Amino acid sequence: MRPLSSTLLRAALIASVAMAIPADAQDTSAPAPVQQPAAPALAGGAPAAGQAPPPLEVSVTGGIAAPLGIAIPVLPTAQAVDTPAGRTDVLGQQLSQIITNDLKSSGLFKPSPASALKSVAYPEVTAPAFDYWGGAGASALVQGFIRANGDGTLTVGCYLYDVFARTELARQGFVVSPGEWRRAGHKCADTIYAKLTGEGPYFDSRVVYVAESGPKGKRVKRVAIMDQDGANHRFLTNGQSIVLTPRFTPDQRSIVYMSYIGDKPAIYVYDIARASQRLLVPASNLSFAPRVSPDGRWVLFSKAVAGSTNIYRVPLAGGQAQRLTDTPGIDTGGSYSPDGSRIVFESDRSGSQQLYVMNADGSQQRRISFGGGRYATPVWSPRGNLIAFTRMAGNFRIGVMSPAGGDEHLLTDDWQDEGPSWSPNGRVLMFFRSGRGGGGTADLWSVDLTGVNERKLSTPLDGSDPAWGPLRP
Amino acid sequence: MARSTNTFLIAASLLAIAGCAKKPPAQLPPPPSETGPVSQGGDGNVTPGSRADFERSVTSNTIHFDLDKYDINGEARATLDSQAAWLTKYPNVPISLEGHADERGTREYNLALGDRRANSAKNYLASRGVNPSRISTISYGKERPIALGSDEAAWAQNRRAVTIVLN
Numbered sequence: 001m002r003p004l005s006s007t008l009l010r011a012a013l014i015a016s017v018a019m020a021i022p023a024d025a026q027d028t029s030a031p032a033p034v035q036q037p038a039a040p041a042l043a044g045g046a047p048a049a050g051q052a053p054p055p056l057e058v059s060v061t062g063g064i065a066a067p068l069g070i071a072i073p074v075l076p077t078a079q080a081v082d083t084p085a086g087r088t089d090v091l092g093q094q095l096s097q098i099i100t101n102d103l104k105s106s107g108l109f110k111p112s113p114a115s116a117l118k119s120v121a122y123p124e125v126t127a128p129a130f131d132y133w134g135g136a137g138a139s140a141l142v143q144g145f146i147r148a149n150g151d152g153t154l155t156v157g158c159y160l161y162d163v164f165a166r167t168e169l170a171r172q173g174f175v176v177s178p179g180e181w182r183r184a185g186h187k188c189a190d191t192i193y194a195k196l197t198g199e200g201p202y203f204d205s206r207v208v209y210v211a212e213s214g215p216k217g218k219r220v221k222r223v224a225i226m227d228q229d230g231a232n233h234r235f236l237t238n239g240q241s242i243v244l245t246p247r248f249t250p251d252q253r254s255i256v257y258m259s260y261i262g263d264k265p266a267i268y269v270y271d272i273a274r275a276s277q278r279l280l281v282p283a284s285n286l287s288f289a290p291r292v293s294p295d296g297r298w299v300l301f302s303k304a305v306a307g308s309t310n311i312y313r314v315p316l317a318g319g320q321a322q323r324l325t326d327t328p329g330i331d332t333g334g335s336y337s338p339d340g341s342r343i344v345f346e347s348d349r350s351g352s353q354q355l356y357v358m359n360a361d362g363s364q365q366r367r368i369s370f371g372g373g374r375y376a377t378p379v380w381s382p383r384g385n386l387i388a389f390t391r392m393a394g395n396f397r398i399g400v401m402s403p404a405g406g407d408e409h410l411l412t413d414d415w416q417d418e419g420p421s422w423s424p425n426g427r428v429l430m431f432f433r434s435g436r437g438g439g440g441t442a443d444l445w446s447v448d449l450t451g452v453n454e455r456k457l458s459t460p461l462d463g464s465d466p467a468w469g470p471l472r473p
Numbered sequence: 474m475a476r477s478t479n480t481f482l483i484a485a486s487l488l489a490i491a492g493c494a495k496k497p498p499a500q501l502p503p504p505p506s507e508t509g510p511v512s513q514g515g516d517g518n519v520t521p522g523s524r525a526d527f528e529r530s531v532t533s534n535t536i537h538f539d540l541d542k543y544d545i546n547g548e549a550r551a552t553l554d555s556q557a558a559w560l561t562k563y564p565n566v567p568i569s570l571e572g573h574a575d576e577r578g579t580r581e582y583n584l585a586l587g588d589r590r591a592n593s594a595k596n597y598l599a600s601r602g603v604n605p606s607r608i609s610t611i612s613y614g615k616e617r618p619i620a621l622g623s624d625e626a627a628w629a630q631n632r633r634a635v636t637i638v639l640n
Contacts, residue, residue, distance in 0.1 A: 215621075216618060216621045217617065217618055217619065217621055218617065219616065221616075242613075242616055244580060244584075244616075245580065245581065263611060265584075265611065265612070286584065286585075286588050286610075286611070286612055288581060288584050288585075289581040289584075302581065302585065304584075304585055304588040304589075304592075304612070306592055307543070307588060307589040307592035307593065307596075308589075309585035309588065309589075330582060330585040330586065330589070332581045332582060332584075332585055333579075333581050333582070346582065348582075352541070353579075353582055376578075376579040376581075376582055377579050377580075377581065390579055392577075392578075392579070396577075396579075416576070416577075418579055418580065419579070419580065434576070436623035437621070437622055437623045438621035438622060440623060464580075465580065
């Protein structure tokens with residue numbers, strides 16, 4: 001076995017980032033196995049920089065030559081205890097599976113099959129058998145534990161090791177209520193992903209979308225919410241009215257969406273905790289395409305008046321709407337830049353749908369798409385550096401370009417892909433793919449910025465209009 | 474559905490009148506039933522001014538549009554002229570214009586396009602003397618295709634505006 005650093009792409013990640021043990025590892029919430037094993041102390045410091053082997057790292061730009069081999073054995077528990085979420089030893093197996101699935105779905109990791117992994121004893125969590133794991137072909141190792149606490153909560157510990165350098169790279173502890181136990185797995189996967197790629201985390205997040213069923217001519221549509229990996233799925237509306245384009249508010253307490261309640265298509269705000277909704281914009285005109293500003297104060301939307309559609313904003317709390325564009329054509333699909341200072345939108349003022357950027361007050365409108373065909377559904381990346389869109393020229397394809405209009409890349413190529421939505425870290429796009437004909441259904445898919453890692457999401461019914469929520473706190 | 478609503482409204486208004494009378498009527502109005510005043514149509518037994526009458530009298534309740542267009546073409550004009558003639562004959566009947574788009578457009582844009590088509594038809598009827606205050610519009614975008622295929626013929630059928638008599 002060669003040292004792992006040489007087997008990895010030498011991406012331009014800063015060595016110090018990869019080597020430093022994060023300060024948050026010493027956070028008071030960081031877990032400690034009950035019995036202190038004869039292993040690195042929990043607050044173990046980083047090896048001195050001069051002694052450390054080259055850092056373990058994963059390239060996330062361009063094509064991935066080979067995903068990183070990683071082992072995620074079952075998380076042991078000191079004592080198997082029944083909890084409302086299940087027995088802790090069973091939860092330990094499931095947590096290993098959640099972490100495995102998350103990392104695998106990124107396309108950047110190649111987790112060893114769980115059946116091929118040896119079981120890890122509780123004291124071994126902080127004293128890994130590096131020789132064994134190196135022999136098993138894993139470059140990185142994730143170990144952890146689960147513990148039921150006296151107050152009814154669960155603690156999940158999560159440790160990342162560089163197998164060949166025989167060092168600990170990261171550790172985090174998560175205290176969760178039994179109802180949110182899966183989040184500890186996502187948080188652990190996020191810790192590993194962020195540590196090894198240098199990218200922001202995104203696994204502990206949710207998706208709202210429109211669940212679809214029934215014949216094509218009369219689809220039943222319901223707003224549904226689920227975890228990013230499809231777990232904890234539930235329906236929020238009952239399907240009596242057509243619902244479209246649900247999107248989270250930044251605090252994730254509410255969802256703005258469009259509904260045909262009472263045959264009056266209009267924008268509503270749905271309060272998730274209270275399971276209640278309120279009308280945001282009076283239904284006297286068709287209003288649609290809602291999207292919330294990054295500061296949560298405003299809702300951009302489109303309103304049709306006498307055949308012309310323009311972009312407006314209205315306080316999320318409700319109130320007077322203010323018009324931002326003024327054309328006789330169709331301006332819609334507004335999306336704020338992450339700093340809230342600009343808006344990207346689509347307009348057919350040139351004769352066909354194209355993308356434009358303007359200041360948040362509607363000034364300085366400027367076209368940015370010139371690639372041929374029609375461009376629609378622009379969404380600004382949470383990192384600010386890209387705009388994702390649907391391009392229609394023959395097939396409907398998902399692509400990205402810079403906010404100035406250059407550097408266009410198409411990421412998918414199928415008959416009808418539409419409506420991209422960014423992952424919280426701006427590296428993955430979720431969209432929906434429609435099939436042809438009367439039996440053609442729509443499903444949720446994701447693709448990363450390399451365009452290589454394309455995946456279909458599993459949902460109970462068909463799905464469209466996905467909107468990825470922010471990282472959960 | 475519309476029929477039973479209709480009979481229900483008539484029954485309700487009769488009840489309201491009855492409520493205004495100082496003495497209760499000797500006989501209560503008959504309860505609403507499936508065989509209300511609006512006929513099923515088909516055998517000449519159609520109530521003048523009803524939806525069935527409209528759909529029997531006009532060239533079509535539906536006009537079609539070219540790809541990504543909302544202007545009223547020659548064929549649509551003739552259809553709307555026949556609708557305008559009927560609407561002039563029954564000046565108190567309200568209508569709704571439903572705008573639709575084919576599946577080969579993005580969802581939000583198609584909502585706007587459907588609205589544009591409904592308004593186009595509304596404006597044409599107004600130019601033929603139909604009071605625009607009688608006409609409401611609603612866009613379904615690509616949500617309610619009438620032809621389910623994914624070919625030019627199906628898309629052409631789905632790019633449409635449908636006139637619905639609301640009484």
